[in-house]
Amino acid sequence: MAGDKTYIDISRAKCEQRDRLIRDEWKISQKLALGNNVLEVPRTCGVLSEREINITEYNDALDIIERIRQQVYTAEEVALAFCKRAAIAQQLTNCLTEIFFEEAIERARQLDKERAVNPSTPLKPLHGLPISLKDSFNIPGLDSTIGMTYFANKPATEYSALPKLLLDLGAVLYCKTNVPQTMMTADSDNNVFGRTLNPSNLKLTAGGSSGGEGSLIAMKGSVLGIGTDIAGSIRIPSVCNGIYGARPSSGIVPFAGQQSPEDPGMPGIEVVAGPMAISMRACSFFMKTIMSAEPWRYDSSCLHLRWQGQLNSRKPRIGVVFDDGLYTPFPPVRRAIQEAAQKLRDSGVDVVELRLPNVAEAVGITYGMFALDGCQFVQDLIKAGKEPEVESVKRVNLAAIPKSSLQDYMDLNAGRRKLQAVYHDFWLGNNLDALILPPAPQTATPFDEWGPISYTMLWNFLDYPATIIPTGRVQESDVVDGEESALYSEADLKNYKLYDSTETYRDAPLSIQVVGMRQEDEALAEIAGLVDSILNHSETG
Template sequence: MTVSQNWRQICAEKRNFRNLSIPEPWLLSQTGYSQESNLLSIPNTCGLLTKKELHITSEYDAVGIVAAIRDATFTAEEVTTAFCKRAAIAQQLTNCLTEIFFEEAIETARILDKERMSNPTRPLRPLHGLPISLKDSFKLAGKDATIGLVCFVNKPAENDSALVALLKRLGAILYCKTNVPQTMMTADSDNNIFGRTLNPNNTKLTAGGSTGGEGALIALRGSILGVGTDIAGSIRIPSSCNGIYGFKPTSNIVPYGGQQSDAPDGIVGINPSAGPMATSMRSCHFFMEVIMKANPGLFDCSVTKIPWLGIKSTSEKLRIGVVEDDTLYTPTPPLRRALRESVQKLKAAGHEIIPLQLPDVLANMKLIWQMFSLDGSAHLNELLHSTNEPLVESVVRTGLTTSPGKTLKEYFHINHDRTLACEKFTSVWKQYGLDAILSLPAPHTATPFDDWTVITYTSLFNLFDCPAVIIPVGKVKDIDVQDDSALYGEKDKKVYYLYTGPEFYRDAPTTLQLIGQRQEDEKLVAIATVVDSLLNGAN
């Protein structure tokens, strides 16, 4: 057997193992689903979920489920079984899962229920019985964390990642992990091991990345709260593509340690962060509150020990800076409309809107790409070459694997330039007295496969290490017709004309991004709750 054949066999065997992890009674019996572009209604109509399971998975967010278990409306076993079944359906529709351990999760739920019956007066833990899904990069002892690279197949983790250990301590039930791109550095969750995750809103469009499997799973309510990571938009891009809520914290607020990575140990560049993806804003709020109150520094020594202050949502007038575009790529008609309509609602509610233009965008984007290739992707290339695994198309298009490495002197200059960029961005907050910044997550909605190349709207806030949240505000509408409004030259036009009109992009979500100041994550959560209630009528 040649090395080239070997990587294919490894992938085929891994996929087969994953597929056999779905119980046979949970397999979809109909075959016509592949002809549908919008899959969101299929879990409710396929006949696999009981009336009670549909109620559990369709009518509650994470906060509601925790409350329903606490008041004994449901048992942990009932809830976990329902979400495992719905996750199995989501997997068959969109190819969103990597590791499946439903039986273990249900057994854990049974143990929680027995412990509660034996000690009915003992206070329940904050996440008691709540099923939480995880991006594939999180390590669970005994499970693979392949992160889309063949070299990590059949190499189960010896220990849990820090956040995994904390979630277990808090009473959460972990039941599956979700698909990512090869290298975790593109906006298309496609790799040689598991293949491509589809967008359940419109299967012709990308589910985003790198936490794309999580985005698709939550959109189908196979999960109502999952955890992703973000170094350039990897929580926010798939949240935008799939029309869910996604919160990227400041780095080192939520434990990140102990994850699988394709970067060399000890490299210091743009810090990634871990954060929630959910079906509601209050679920993101709930996750951040529970984690920040749980003394996370005991699980990850790099955590910044910022206390949860109990900031209440307020209806007082906010000063919100609005960034209409990034000065490089023109927003397409659906997102221009979504931003315009949202700003009108905020103004009508009495909030003050301040037009903004981000400083030095082109220079800062060049800086970001330099920081993504400090070692010239030497370590990543070693991992790929160890199995002769080829690159998938979205990775080829980034060009990251061919970027040259940096000398120590260049590295010093890069870090200095980042400090100057952060100082200049911080001065914007001070100059205008802002509470938050409202922008778009991209110049477009979800795109066709492998075509998402613009990360300006998200990665700048990784460079500045600011918290940011995605708020869904609707879908592409028939009025969002194609026009000729590209402002910034040929590169802009190429991206702008990816949008061909509402027919091809039907049901694609429209979303906004709300940004806060560094390490003011709790304040941003409170502001985002207010903004979400105005834009979506959420409680």
């Protein structure tokens, strides 16, 4: 009987079932992964043709759409190329959960066929674009285990709102990606599919909770993936893997109908869906496409905000925050934000150095809101799955979290409203178009060591949109410095000491975070594009 299977049996069956969905001719020799950095293996492993390497390596999402549109590529060959590359990524980093490559290739073939039959029908905005999804999105017939044994072998019967919209816009969905048990930590490790690895350095965390997406996209097994973010779950794996990722304001991208580790009536910090990609413009294009598609028709909780298509003409004014006053950034992280600020200044941007108000208070309220039910709902799910906690979940110490009362919640709510007004005044008072700051004090860390999340979580608390822009990698010059740099607290010092050598952090990506005003996601897309072009695409950049 199924009920008697242990979590290990269930995991073995799930993984075997998944692995059987990779064609034999796409299997690679494990010997190919010799070093800790496996980013080059897809190109060299012999599974991909030259043309498939070109398709997957030298195109972002907009290029793919344009080249299918111009009939340089067929939708089918694009789908095939990304399925193969995703299969290679899976074998190297364990980034996938549910695979539906054959259905995707068949859908792409159908899109090509329909186009051939009706050549005058206008193509949909995402015609033929392969898009990968975090495991929490429901697709009929597939599990959404979200890293929990309890949800294994309970296939979804309905689409979540967003995949339905993406399909209606012409996209090709082909795989779902791995997450942490509970989706509450930054290490994508669980008892169903195991741990996702970081292809830049297999000894560092891939981040989480959208860690499978981060790893897959870094491997160019996907040009555009969808993650979710309640405290940094899009941005942390974007940082760890050196890709772009955007946490939209809440209510803009449809979120309804996902598998969740929370009580369905849970109030508080809003979890949102958003894009992860190999280019900034792909994130912005995703936002534009969704906001132009009346997404509220797919999700009754979506706002009726529209993409305006208007550009800001004034000279941008950007605040820069070097640290959040709670945790000291690692030396390479300090370098990344300092270099970014300098390049923006050199390009004529009006850069003003700022300190963030009330961060500790905001962090306290946010943690309070996350744990309103004492994390009882998720603990019940773990118990129901008869599985142990993975290491990163153990470190949270769920059992020690107290339950809140309704008055506690109202006090947290009042505190949040007050600080939202404080930041509102801070933003308008400083006349900002954007803020840049580190996305975390750390880079990707060794497993289960991901530290403070105040740098990302603050923007969930405030509901401001925030985008990750990669800017480089740890260098030999990012030497370990004295402990006297980290003076905020014992916790600060403990985290800071994790940066013990450039060797441990070899090839770890660096990024900055660009933050916009709440619900001004369109304005943020514009200014993040400008920042990216100055940092990554200018001749002096």
